[in-house]
Amino acid sequence: MDILDREDIIKEVKSKPLYAILGSGGMGVAVAKELDGQDISLIFVEMDASKAETLKEQGFDVEIGDISDYATISALDVLNIDVAFILSSDGEANLKALNHLKILKPDIYTVSRAIDQNSKDRLEAAGVDSTVLPTRAAARIIVQAVERAATLKKAHELQKVIKEMGQGKLAIVVHNNPDPDAISGAMALKEIAKSVGVESEIIYNGLIGHQENKAFVNLLDIDIARVEEYNPSQFSKLALFESAIPGTNNLLPPDAHVNIVIDHHPVGTTEVKADFIDIQPEIGASATIMTSYLKELGIKISSELATALLYGIRVDTQEFKKNATQSDLSAAAFLTPLVDHEILSQIETPSMSTETLDIMGHAIKNRQVTGSYLISNVGSVRDRDALPQAADYLLNLEGVTTTIIFGLTEDTIHLSGRSKDVRVNVGEVMREAFGEAYGGGHATSAGAQIPLGVFSGTKDKHTLMKLVEEAVVKKLFEVIGVEIEDKEKEE
Ligand SMILES: [Mn+2]
Structure with missing residues (x-):
């Protein structure tokens, strides 16, 4: 064995990546749970014997030792470790463990818990690849949770307004010459109405012009009615979608009473009147607003709807090159696994007659x-x-x-x-x-x-x-x- 190059042996025996969690504690266990299901080997290093015992009972490999001791680290098969998570609550111990690891394997990938800004700076100076400040990470997650709660609240308000408008159908009027963003967003609104037992119809005026837009409506079998088929007396509720002012770029008379307005275009100083208003000019697409609603309400999204919404976002943001925000990207990431990619590519390359x-x-x-x-x-x-x-x-x-x-x-x-x-x-x-x-x-x-x-x-x-x-x-x-x-x- 001595005469063989150790690296060669490692390459031979190694089958899956090895991750080490040094200084387990609560955070170490949480990280192990997050990694559960991934095809990796995991080893813990824990100083506290009773904690180590609990981990062993849960089926983990555990070495007992102090991570700030060189002896503990060098006893590990460090050359074989791909990623080391250094997660103890002791900043000094984490820094020492990092230094030991770097001596044994300079290119080891390390993620370390920092205690404060000073500890973060020192870990970075010692060559750590990534640091986590738990208080900051927690704060970020709390802010995200607040944002999601605000979206959910708004979505519940929307459902309530639809439900409270009494009996009858909801008319969803989109702007003239509707584009995929307007049409797909209106489809999502239709689903939200359906979730509270209200039937609805999407109505437009003008043209659905481009070959791509025509393919979009045909391939996804989108149910959308022209203004000629619109009989206002059949509807007791009115939503204006991707348009905010009745009579401005839509088929409604200027004095129409609108219940719901959802748009992402700025309206300037004009006063928008409706029971429910959601206008977010900073967002790249209306389909993004509607995707967050569907997501937070937990409404099942069919592959047709997901395909339509993603296409709407892509067209409006010109493939994320224009006005795309973090929200547009998140919505797209959320929709992508649900999308029918074959239909999407057919929409994008319609054949010419x-x-x-x-x-x-x-x-x-x-x-x-x-x-x-x-x-x-x-x-x-x-x-x-x-x-x-x-x-x-x-x-x-x-x-x-x-x-x-x-x-x-x-x-x-x-x-x-x-x-x-x-x-x-x-x-x-x-x-x-x-x-x-x-x-x-x-x-x-x-x-x-x-x-x-x-x-x-x-x-x-x-x-x-x-x-x-x-x-x-x-x-x-x-x-x-x-x-x-x-x-x-x-x-
Ligand atoms: Mn739009």
């Missing part, structure tokens, strides 16, 4: 670019969802900051606009050009649907398209302050 591809082709071919504004008329379409995709895609063109794509279905002219120019509000352009009844949307993304009946008297569809094009172009340049005359001179 041949018609969409054709429309993209027409949009590219027929584009008219004036300065940084691109307008394209793609003619007849069956799948109007291809229009926002084309509008998005052409926004990538060099020098282009605003795109407007037109298409014609059987009886309606559809427009889709996108802008990354801060001076242009395409939602306003659409509203001003066609009125609230036909046009709407956000500053960066908007659309309009004009029934051909509006242009009655003109039979030829191409003439109609030309008229619409002129109206939009005129309005667009009016809004952005470009003289059309100048533009025409240039052409």
Whole structure:
């Protein structure tokens, strides 16, 4: 044995990692319990004979000795120890044990209990890998517990408001052109309503535009109704989700009485009125707020709901690159094991139909670019969802900051606009050009649907398209302050 290199023997016999807990005490036992179930070997070093006996009775390997004695440490198979937890309540003894260990195995991984800041500093100077100040750790856990208790209290309040609104269904109205964050969060609210025996429906106005968002709704089989199917008299309760003011970017009239408002957008100085309000502008996604509610209420989350919520958080935080807080990351970590990853990847890479591809082709071919504004008329379409995709895609063109794509279905002219120019509000352009009844949307993304009946008297569809094009172009340049005359001179 003497002639063999000891390291080689260790490599041969060693099967699982060996952890040592030096100076067991209450904390040592607690750490051992935390490690229970992991595939490791564990050895205790305990000075107190009766404590050692108790540990042995519990089935642990125990060496009896004082951890501040070099003899105790050197009697251990130190070279074989991967991690040493030095946890006695005696700071000096911990420091000595650390020094002994380092002499015997300089690269041993050590975690030590510190008694105070001075003891922490000295342990660190002696090369400890990690220290724990129990009072500080306990304080952190207490603060976390308080935060969780506050979320649970809020979640109970929400349940109470839903339950107390009397008989009937809850209408969950999401903002116009709802995105995955709004839809998934509304689904979570639906589950919370269900947990107190209240039925609900999710209602939206506008478009569910992107191919990804369409895939999201289809693949997860999401039940969401359009405004046309909304009959307010069927509902006795009203929740506004991801939107805070009735009539502002949602289908409600401005005087609607809302019971519940949940949002993560700042509302400025506007007064929000509701029985229950949870607006957290610092959070990256509404789906995060709802995930904490579900988690604290202990409501079972289906894989569809988990997938929807995680997708909502990822889209809103742009894959955690934008506005992602610790809460968003925790919610994502909580949801990940519940997610259907196959569906998630299908949502993220939806297949493009041949018609969409054709429309993209027409949009590219027929584009008219004036300065940084691109307008394209793609003619007849069956799948109007291809229009926002084309509008998005052409926004990538060099020098282009605003795109407007037109298409014609059987009886309606559809427009889709996108802008990354801060001076242009395409939602306003659409509203001003066609009125609230036909046009709407956000500053960066908007659309309009004009029934051909509006242009009655003109039979030829191409003439109609030309008229619409002129109206939009005129309005667009009016809004952005470009003289059309100048533009025409240039052409
Ligand atoms: Mn959002």
